[in-house]
Amino acid sequence: MRLIKLDAIDSTNDFLKSLSSHDEPENFTVVTAENQTKGKGQMGEKWSSEAGKNLIMSVLVKDFLFDNEKVFDLSIVVSLAVTEVLKSLNIPDICIKWPNDILSYNKKLAGILIENTIKSDGRILSVIGIGMNVNQTDYSELPNASSLAVISGKTFNKETLAVLIVEKLQEKIKLWETSAESFRNDYFNSLFKKGVPMPFRNQNDENFMGIIQGVSRIGKLQVLLEDDSVAEFEIKEVKMLY
Structure with missing residues:
Protein backbone atom coordinates (compact mmCIF):
# COMPACT_ATOMS: atom_id res chain seq x y z
CA MET A 1 0.00 0.00 0.00
CA ARG A 2 1.12 3.57 -0.65
CA LEU A 3 0.96 5.82 2.42
CA ILE A 4 0.72 9.60 2.14
CA LYS A 5 1.20 11.33 5.50
CA LEU A 6 0.01 14.90 5.91
CA ASP A 7 0.37 17.28 8.82
CA ALA A 8 -2.89 19.15 8.35
CA ILE A 9 -5.57 19.04 5.67
CA ASP A 10 -9.17 20.15 5.32
CA SER A 11 -10.37 16.60 4.61
CA THR A 12 -8.40 13.43 3.81
CA ASN A 13 -11.37 12.15 1.80
CA ASP A 14 -11.41 15.30 -0.32
CA PHE A 15 -7.62 15.13 -0.79
CA LEU A 16 -7.79 11.52 -1.98
CA LYS A 17 -10.77 12.20 -4.25
CA SER A 18 -8.90 15.11 -5.83
CA LEU A 19 -5.80 12.97 -6.27
CA SER A 20 -7.90 10.27 -7.95
CA SER A 21 -9.46 12.75 -10.36
CA HIS A 22 -6.08 13.99 -11.61
CA ASP A 23 -3.99 10.86 -11.28
CA GLU A 24 -4.41 7.09 -11.12
CA PRO A 25 -3.27 6.19 -7.59
CA GLU A 26 -2.69 2.53 -6.85
CA ASN A 27 -5.39 0.52 -5.16
CA PHE A 28 -5.41 0.89 -1.35
CA THR A 29 -3.54 4.19 -1.41
CA VAL A 30 -3.85 5.63 2.11
CA VAL A 31 -3.84 9.26 3.24
CA THR A 32 -3.43 10.10 6.93
CA ALA A 33 -3.39 13.46 8.68
CA GLU A 34 -2.46 14.67 12.14
CA ASN A 35 -5.15 17.33 11.96
CA GLN A 36 -8.26 17.70 9.82
CA THR A 37 -10.02 21.05 9.68
CA LYS A 38 -13.17 20.05 7.79
CA GLY A 39 -13.75 16.44 8.71
CA LYS A 40 -17.06 15.01 7.54
CA GLY A 41 -19.42 12.42 8.97
CA GLN A 42 -22.52 10.80 7.52
CA MET A 43 -24.84 13.11 5.56
CA GLY A 44 -22.46 16.07 5.83
CA GLU A 45 -22.22 16.20 9.61
CA LYS A 46 -18.97 17.65 10.99
CA TRP A 47 -16.43 15.26 12.48
CA SER A 75 -19.74 -0.71 4.23
CA ILE A 76 -20.03 -4.25 5.60
CA VAL A 77 -16.45 -5.09 4.64
CA VAL A 78 -14.99 -1.92 6.15
CA SER A 79 -17.01 -2.18 9.37
CA LEU A 80 -15.90 -5.77 9.89
CA ALA A 81 -12.27 -4.94 9.10
CA VAL A 82 -12.22 -2.21 11.75
CA THR A 83 -14.03 -4.28 14.39
CA GLU A 84 -11.74 -7.28 13.89
CA VAL A 85 -8.63 -5.14 14.27
CA LEU A 86 -9.98 -3.63 17.49
CA LYS A 87 -10.85 -7.06 18.86
CA SER A 88 -7.33 -8.26 18.03
CA LEU A 89 -6.06 -5.41 20.22
CA ASN A 90 -8.27 -6.63 23.08
CA ILE A 91 -10.66 -3.67 22.96
CA PRO A 92 -13.76 -5.09 24.67
CA ASP A 93 -17.48 -5.01 23.89
CA ILE A 94 -17.10 -3.96 20.25
CA CYS A 95 -20.24 -3.55 18.15
CA ILE A 96 -21.45 -1.75 15.03
CA LYS A 97 -24.10 0.95 15.34
CA TRP A 98 -25.94 0.98 12.02
CA PRO A 99 -24.73 1.76 9.47
CA ASN A 100 -21.04 1.87 10.40
CA ASP A 101 -20.19 3.60 13.66
CA ILE A 102 -17.97 1.45 15.86
CA LEU A 103 -18.78 1.38 19.58
CA SER A 104 -17.28 -0.03 22.77
CA TYR A 105 -19.37 -0.03 25.96
CA ASN A 106 -21.98 1.98 24.01
CA LYS A 107 -19.44 4.77 23.38
CA LYS A 108 -18.39 5.77 19.86
CA LEU A 109 -14.80 4.85 18.98
CA ALA A 110 -14.83 5.27 15.23
CA GLY A 111 -16.88 6.58 12.34
CA ILE A 112 -16.72 5.55 8.70
CA LEU A 113 -17.67 7.64 5.67
CA ILE A 114 -17.61 6.04 2.21
CA GLU A 115 -17.83 8.26 -0.87
CA ASN A 116 -18.15 6.71 -4.32
CA THR A 117 -17.32 8.25 -7.69
CA ILE A 118 -18.38 6.77 -11.02
CA LYS A 119 -15.66 7.26 -13.65
CA SER A 120 -16.37 7.93 -17.31
CA ASP A 121 -15.62 4.30 -18.15
CA GLY A 122 -18.20 3.12 -15.58
CA ARG A 123 -15.74 2.08 -12.90
CA ILE A 124 -16.62 2.95 -9.29
CA LEU A 125 -13.86 4.42 -7.16
CA SER A 126 -14.50 4.36 -3.43
CA VAL A 127 -12.82 6.61 -0.88
CA ILE A 128 -13.21 5.27 2.64
CA GLY A 129 -12.75 7.79 5.42
CA ILE A 130 -12.10 6.41 8.90
CA GLY A 131 -11.90 8.58 11.98
CA MET A 132 -10.88 6.67 15.10
CA ASN A 133 -10.51 7.99 18.64
CA VAL A 134 -7.14 6.62 19.69
CA ASN A 135 -5.05 8.55 22.23
CA GLN A 136 -7.39 11.42 23.08
CA THR A 137 -8.63 11.22 26.68
CA ASP A 138 -10.81 14.32 27.18
CA TYR A 139 -14.39 13.72 26.09
CA SER A 140 -16.07 16.15 28.49
CA GLU A 141 -17.90 17.75 25.56
CA LEU A 142 -18.64 14.44 23.82
CA PRO A 143 -20.42 12.26 26.40
CA ASN A 144 -21.24 9.52 23.87
CA ALA A 145 -17.62 9.13 22.70
CA SER A 146 -14.56 7.34 24.05
CA SER A 147 -11.15 6.20 22.79
CA LEU A 148 -8.84 3.21 22.75
CA ALA A 149 -6.67 4.91 25.37
CA VAL A 150 -9.58 5.60 27.73
CA ILE A 151 -10.92 2.05 27.46
CA SER A 152 -7.61 0.17 27.57
CA GLY A 153 -5.43 2.51 29.62
CA LYS A 154 -2.74 2.29 26.93
CA THR A 155 -1.52 4.46 24.07
CA PHE A 156 -1.36 3.21 20.49
CA ASN A 157 0.74 3.84 17.38
CA LYS A 158 -1.65 5.40 14.86
CA GLU A 159 0.35 4.36 11.78
CA THR A 160 0.42 0.73 12.97
CA LEU A 161 -3.37 0.90 13.37
CA ALA A 162 -3.77 2.25 9.83
CA VAL A 163 -1.65 -0.58 8.39
CA LEU A 164 -3.58 -3.23 10.34
CA ILE A 165 -6.91 -1.85 9.13
CA VAL A 166 -5.85 -1.75 5.48
CA GLU A 167 -4.40 -5.27 5.64
CA LYS A 168 -7.65 -6.57 7.14
CA LEU A 169 -9.66 -4.65 4.53
CA GLN A 170 -7.61 -6.21 1.72
CA GLU A 171 -8.17 -9.64 3.24
CA LYS A 172 -11.94 -9.13 3.49
CA ILE A 173 -12.23 -7.81 -0.07
CA LYS A 174 -10.28 -10.78 -1.40
CA LEU A 175 -12.64 -13.17 0.40
CA TRP A 176 -15.88 -11.34 -0.42
CA GLU A 177 -16.91 -13.42 -3.46
CA THR A 178 -16.76 -16.68 -1.50
CA SER A 179 -17.73 -15.34 1.94
CA ALA A 180 -20.31 -12.60 1.29
CA GLU A 181 -23.17 -14.33 3.12
CA SER A 182 -20.92 -15.14 6.08
CA PHE A 183 -19.78 -11.52 6.24
CA ARG A 184 -23.37 -10.29 6.12
CA ASN A 185 -24.20 -12.57 9.05
CA ASP A 186 -21.13 -11.34 10.95
CA TYR A 187 -22.24 -7.75 10.37
CA PHE A 188 -25.78 -8.43 11.58
CA ASN A 189 -24.54 -10.34 14.64
CA SER A 190 -22.33 -7.36 15.52
CA LEU A 191 -25.17 -4.81 15.36
CA PHE A 192 -25.74 -2.58 18.36
CA LYS A 193 -29.11 -3.23 20.09
CA LYS A 194 -30.26 -5.87 17.59
CA GLY A 195 -33.29 -7.80 18.78
CA VAL A 196 -33.85 -5.48 21.74
CA PRO A 197 -36.96 -3.26 22.15
CA MET A 198 -35.77 0.32 22.08
CA PRO A 199 -37.00 3.84 21.31
CA PHE A 200 -36.42 5.51 17.95
CA ARG A 201 -37.21 8.93 16.52
CA ASN A 202 -38.24 9.42 12.89
CA GLN A 203 -37.55 12.39 10.63
CA ASN A 204 -40.81 14.02 11.76
CA ASP A 205 -39.49 14.09 15.36
CA GLU A 206 -41.97 11.40 16.38
CA ASN A 207 -40.81 8.81 18.91
CA PHE A 208 -41.73 5.15 18.57
CA MET A 209 -40.68 1.74 19.88
CA GLY A 210 -39.17 -0.91 17.67
CA ILE A 211 -36.83 -3.88 17.44
CA ILE A 212 -33.95 -4.06 14.95
CA GLN A 213 -34.57 -7.11 12.76
CA GLY A 214 -31.79 -6.73 10.23
CA VAL A 215 -30.40 -4.67 7.38
CA SER A 216 -31.49 -4.99 3.76
CA ARG A 217 -29.08 -5.78 0.92
CA ILE A 218 -28.98 -2.06 0.05
CA GLY A 219 -28.33 -1.00 3.63
CA LYS A 220 -31.76 -0.01 4.96
CA LEU A 221 -32.37 -0.65 8.66
CA GLN A 222 -35.25 -3.08 9.18
CA VAL A 223 -37.27 -2.40 12.34
CA LEU A 224 -40.17 -4.42 13.75
CA LEU A 225 -42.88 -2.00 14.87
CA GLU A 226 -45.50 -2.37 17.60
CA ASP A 227 -48.17 -3.34 15.03
CA ASP A 228 -45.95 -6.27 13.94
CA SER A 229 -45.10 -4.65 10.60
CA VAL A 230 -41.47 -4.22 9.54
CA ALA A 231 -40.40 -0.77 8.34
CA GLU A 232 -37.21 0.01 6.42
CA PHE A 233 -35.28 3.23 7.01
CA GLU A 234 -32.53 5.04 5.14
CA ILE A 235 -29.76 6.89 6.97
CA LYS A 236 -31.22 10.04 8.58
CA GLU A 237 -34.76 8.74 8.36
CA VAL A 238 -34.46 7.30 11.86
CA LYS A 239 -32.40 7.86 14.99
CA MET A 240 -31.80 5.41 17.81
CA LEU A 241 -32.44 6.88 21.25
CA TYR A 242 -30.13 5.31 23.84
Whole structure:
Protein backbone atom coordinates (compact mmCIF):
# COMPACT_ATOMS: atom_id res chain seq x y z
CA MET A 1 0.00 0.00 0.00
CA ARG A 2 1.12 3.57 -0.65
CA LEU A 3 0.96 5.82 2.42
CA ILE A 4 0.72 9.60 2.14
CA LYS A 5 1.20 11.33 5.50
CA LEU A 6 0.01 14.90 5.91
CA ASP A 7 0.37 17.28 8.82
CA ALA A 8 -2.89 19.15 8.35
CA ILE A 9 -5.57 19.04 5.67
CA ASP A 10 -9.17 20.15 5.32
CA SER A 11 -10.37 16.60 4.61
CA THR A 12 -8.40 13.43 3.81
CA ASN A 13 -11.37 12.15 1.80
CA ASP A 14 -11.41 15.30 -0.32
CA PHE A 15 -7.62 15.13 -0.79
CA LEU A 16 -7.79 11.52 -1.98
CA LYS A 17 -10.77 12.20 -4.25
CA SER A 18 -8.90 15.11 -5.83
CA LEU A 19 -5.80 12.97 -6.27
CA SER A 20 -7.90 10.27 -7.95
CA SER A 21 -9.46 12.75 -10.36
CA HIS A 22 -6.08 13.99 -11.61
CA ASP A 23 -3.99 10.86 -11.28
CA GLU A 24 -4.41 7.09 -11.12
CA PRO A 25 -3.27 6.19 -7.59
CA GLU A 26 -2.69 2.53 -6.85
CA ASN A 27 -5.39 0.52 -5.16
CA PHE A 28 -5.41 0.89 -1.35
CA THR A 29 -3.54 4.19 -1.41
CA VAL A 30 -3.85 5.63 2.11
CA VAL A 31 -3.84 9.26 3.24
CA THR A 32 -3.43 10.10 6.93
CA ALA A 33 -3.39 13.46 8.68
CA GLU A 34 -2.46 14.67 12.14
CA ASN A 35 -5.15 17.33 11.96
CA GLN A 36 -8.26 17.70 9.82
CA THR A 37 -10.02 21.05 9.68
CA LYS A 38 -13.17 20.05 7.79
CA GLY A 39 -13.75 16.44 8.71
CA LYS A 40 -17.06 15.01 7.54
CA GLY A 41 -19.42 12.42 8.97
CA GLN A 42 -22.52 10.80 7.52
CA MET A 43 -24.84 13.11 5.56
CA GLY A 44 -22.46 16.07 5.83
CA GLU A 45 -22.22 16.20 9.61
CA LYS A 46 -18.97 17.65 10.99
CA TRP A 47 -16.43 15.26 12.48
CA SER A 48 -13.85 16.81 14.79
CA SER A 49 -10.77 15.44 16.54
CA GLU A 50 -8.03 16.65 18.87
CA ALA A 51 -4.95 17.31 16.71
CA GLY A 52 -2.30 14.60 16.77
CA LYS A 53 -4.19 12.25 19.06
CA ASN A 54 -6.42 10.26 16.74
CA LEU A 55 -6.36 8.24 13.55
CA ILE A 56 -7.59 10.24 10.57
CA MET A 57 -7.28 8.23 7.37
CA SER A 58 -8.75 7.68 3.94
CA VAL A 59 -8.28 4.62 1.74
CA LEU A 60 -8.84 4.29 -2.00
CA VAL A 61 -10.58 1.08 -3.10
CA LYS A 62 -10.90 0.21 -6.77
CA ASP A 63 -12.32 -2.81 -8.57
CA PHE A 64 -14.65 -3.93 -5.78
CA LEU A 65 -17.93 -2.19 -6.51
CA PHE A 66 -19.37 -2.60 -10.01
CA ASP A 67 -23.01 -1.85 -9.23
CA ASN A 68 -24.45 1.16 -7.40
CA GLU A 69 -27.05 -1.10 -5.82
CA LYS A 70 -24.29 -2.93 -3.94
CA VAL A 71 -22.52 -0.01 -2.27
CA PHE A 72 -23.53 -1.31 1.16
CA ASP A 73 -21.34 -4.37 0.57
CA LEU A 74 -18.30 -2.16 1.02
CA SER A 75 -19.74 -0.71 4.23
CA ILE A 76 -20.03 -4.25 5.60
CA VAL A 77 -16.45 -5.09 4.64
CA VAL A 78 -14.99 -1.92 6.15
CA SER A 79 -17.01 -2.18 9.37
CA LEU A 80 -15.90 -5.77 9.89
CA ALA A 81 -12.27 -4.94 9.10
CA VAL A 82 -12.22 -2.21 11.75
CA THR A 83 -14.03 -4.28 14.39
CA GLU A 84 -11.74 -7.28 13.89
CA VAL A 85 -8.63 -5.14 14.27
CA LEU A 86 -9.98 -3.63 17.49
CA LYS A 87 -10.85 -7.06 18.86
CA SER A 88 -7.33 -8.26 18.03
CA LEU A 89 -6.06 -5.41 20.22
CA ASN A 90 -8.27 -6.63 23.08
CA ILE A 91 -10.66 -3.67 22.96
CA PRO A 92 -13.76 -5.09 24.67
CA ASP A 93 -17.48 -5.01 23.89
CA ILE A 94 -17.10 -3.96 20.25
CA CYS A 95 -20.24 -3.55 18.15
CA ILE A 96 -21.45 -1.75 15.03
CA LYS A 97 -24.10 0.95 15.34
CA TRP A 98 -25.94 0.98 12.02
CA PRO A 99 -24.73 1.76 9.47
CA ASN A 100 -21.04 1.87 10.40
CA ASP A 101 -20.19 3.60 13.66
CA ILE A 102 -17.97 1.45 15.86
CA LEU A 103 -18.78 1.38 19.58
CA SER A 104 -17.28 -0.03 22.77
CA TYR A 105 -19.37 -0.03 25.96
CA ASN A 106 -21.98 1.98 24.01
CA LYS A 107 -19.44 4.77 23.38
CA LYS A 108 -18.39 5.77 19.86
CA LEU A 109 -14.80 4.85 18.98
CA ALA A 110 -14.83 5.27 15.23
CA GLY A 111 -16.88 6.58 12.34
CA ILE A 112 -16.72 5.55 8.70
CA LEU A 113 -17.67 7.64 5.67
CA ILE A 114 -17.61 6.04 2.21
CA GLU A 115 -17.83 8.26 -0.87
CA ASN A 116 -18.15 6.71 -4.32
CA THR A 117 -17.32 8.25 -7.69
CA ILE A 118 -18.38 6.77 -11.02
CA LYS A 119 -15.66 7.26 -13.65
CA SER A 120 -16.37 7.93 -17.31
CA ASP A 121 -15.62 4.30 -18.15
CA GLY A 122 -18.20 3.12 -15.58
CA ARG A 123 -15.74 2.08 -12.90
CA ILE A 124 -16.62 2.95 -9.29
CA LEU A 125 -13.86 4.42 -7.16
CA SER A 126 -14.50 4.36 -3.43
CA VAL A 127 -12.82 6.61 -0.88
CA ILE A 128 -13.21 5.27 2.64
CA GLY A 129 -12.75 7.79 5.42
CA ILE A 130 -12.10 6.41 8.90
CA GLY A 131 -11.90 8.58 11.98
CA MET A 132 -10.88 6.67 15.10
CA ASN A 133 -10.51 7.99 18.64
CA VAL A 134 -7.14 6.62 19.69
CA ASN A 135 -5.05 8.55 22.23
CA GLN A 136 -7.39 11.42 23.08
CA THR A 137 -8.63 11.22 26.68
CA ASP A 138 -10.81 14.32 27.18
CA TYR A 139 -14.39 13.72 26.09
CA SER A 140 -16.07 16.15 28.49
CA GLU A 141 -17.90 17.75 25.56
CA LEU A 142 -18.64 14.44 23.82
CA PRO A 143 -20.42 12.26 26.40
CA ASN A 144 -21.24 9.52 23.87
CA ALA A 145 -17.62 9.13 22.70
CA SER A 146 -14.56 7.34 24.05
CA SER A 147 -11.15 6.20 22.79
CA LEU A 148 -8.84 3.21 22.75
CA ALA A 149 -6.67 4.91 25.37
CA VAL A 150 -9.58 5.60 27.73
CA ILE A 151 -10.92 2.05 27.46
CA SER A 152 -7.61 0.17 27.57
CA GLY A 153 -5.43 2.51 29.62
CA LYS A 154 -2.74 2.29 26.93
CA THR A 155 -1.52 4.46 24.07
CA PHE A 156 -1.36 3.21 20.49
CA ASN A 157 0.74 3.84 17.38
CA LYS A 158 -1.65 5.40 14.86
CA GLU A 159 0.35 4.36 11.78
CA THR A 160 0.42 0.73 12.97
CA LEU A 161 -3.37 0.90 13.37
CA ALA A 162 -3.77 2.25 9.83
CA VAL A 163 -1.65 -0.58 8.39
CA LEU A 164 -3.58 -3.23 10.34
CA ILE A 165 -6.91 -1.85 9.13
CA VAL A 166 -5.85 -1.75 5.48
CA GLU A 167 -4.40 -5.27 5.64
CA LYS A 168 -7.65 -6.57 7.14
CA LEU A 169 -9.66 -4.65 4.53
CA GLN A 170 -7.61 -6.21 1.72
CA GLU A 171 -8.17 -9.64 3.24
CA LYS A 172 -11.94 -9.13 3.49
CA ILE A 173 -12.23 -7.81 -0.07
CA LYS A 174 -10.28 -10.78 -1.40
CA LEU A 175 -12.64 -13.17 0.40
CA TRP A 176 -15.88 -11.34 -0.42
CA GLU A 177 -16.91 -13.42 -3.46
CA THR A 178 -16.76 -16.68 -1.50
CA SER A 179 -17.73 -15.34 1.94
CA ALA A 180 -20.31 -12.60 1.29
CA GLU A 181 -23.17 -14.33 3.12
CA SER A 182 -20.92 -15.14 6.08
CA PHE A 183 -19.78 -11.52 6.24
CA ARG A 184 -23.37 -10.29 6.12
CA ASN A 185 -24.20 -12.57 9.05
CA ASP A 186 -21.13 -11.34 10.95
CA TYR A 187 -22.24 -7.75 10.37
CA PHE A 188 -25.78 -8.43 11.58
CA ASN A 189 -24.54 -10.34 14.64
CA SER A 190 -22.33 -7.36 15.52
CA LEU A 191 -25.17 -4.81 15.36
CA PHE A 192 -25.74 -2.58 18.36
CA LYS A 193 -29.11 -3.23 20.09
CA LYS A 194 -30.26 -5.87 17.59
CA GLY A 195 -33.29 -7.80 18.78
CA VAL A 196 -33.85 -5.48 21.74
CA PRO A 197 -36.96 -3.26 22.15
CA MET A 198 -35.77 0.32 22.08
CA PRO A 199 -37.00 3.84 21.31
CA PHE A 200 -36.42 5.51 17.95
CA ARG A 201 -37.21 8.93 16.52
CA ASN A 202 -38.24 9.42 12.89
CA GLN A 203 -37.55 12.39 10.63
CA ASN A 204 -40.81 14.02 11.76
CA ASP A 205 -39.49 14.09 15.36
CA GLU A 206 -41.97 11.40 16.38
CA ASN A 207 -40.81 8.81 18.91
CA PHE A 208 -41.73 5.15 18.57
CA MET A 209 -40.68 1.74 19.88
CA GLY A 210 -39.17 -0.91 17.67
CA ILE A 211 -36.83 -3.88 17.44
CA ILE A 212 -33.95 -4.06 14.95
CA GLN A 213 -34.57 -7.11 12.76
CA GLY A 214 -31.79 -6.73 10.23
CA VAL A 215 -30.40 -4.67 7.38
CA SER A 216 -31.49 -4.99 3.76
CA ARG A 217 -29.08 -5.78 0.92
CA ILE A 218 -28.98 -2.06 0.05
CA GLY A 219 -28.33 -1.00 3.63
CA LYS A 220 -31.76 -0.01 4.96
CA LEU A 221 -32.37 -0.65 8.66
CA GLN A 222 -35.25 -3.08 9.18
CA VAL A 223 -37.27 -2.40 12.34
CA LEU A 224 -40.17 -4.42 13.75
CA LEU A 225 -42.88 -2.00 14.87
CA GLU A 226 -45.50 -2.37 17.60
CA ASP A 227 -48.17 -3.34 15.03
CA ASP A 228 -45.95 -6.27 13.94
CA SER A 229 -45.10 -4.65 10.60
CA VAL A 230 -41.47 -4.22 9.54
CA ALA A 231 -40.40 -0.77 8.34
CA GLU A 232 -37.21 0.01 6.42
CA PHE A 233 -35.28 3.23 7.01
CA GLU A 234 -32.53 5.04 5.14
CA ILE A 235 -29.76 6.89 6.97
CA LYS A 236 -31.22 10.04 8.58
CA GLU A 237 -34.76 8.74 8.36
CA VAL A 238 -34.46 7.30 11.86
CA LYS A 239 -32.40 7.86 14.99
CA MET A 240 -31.80 5.41 17.81
CA LEU A 241 -32.44 6.88 21.25
CA TYR A 242 -30.13 5.31 23.84
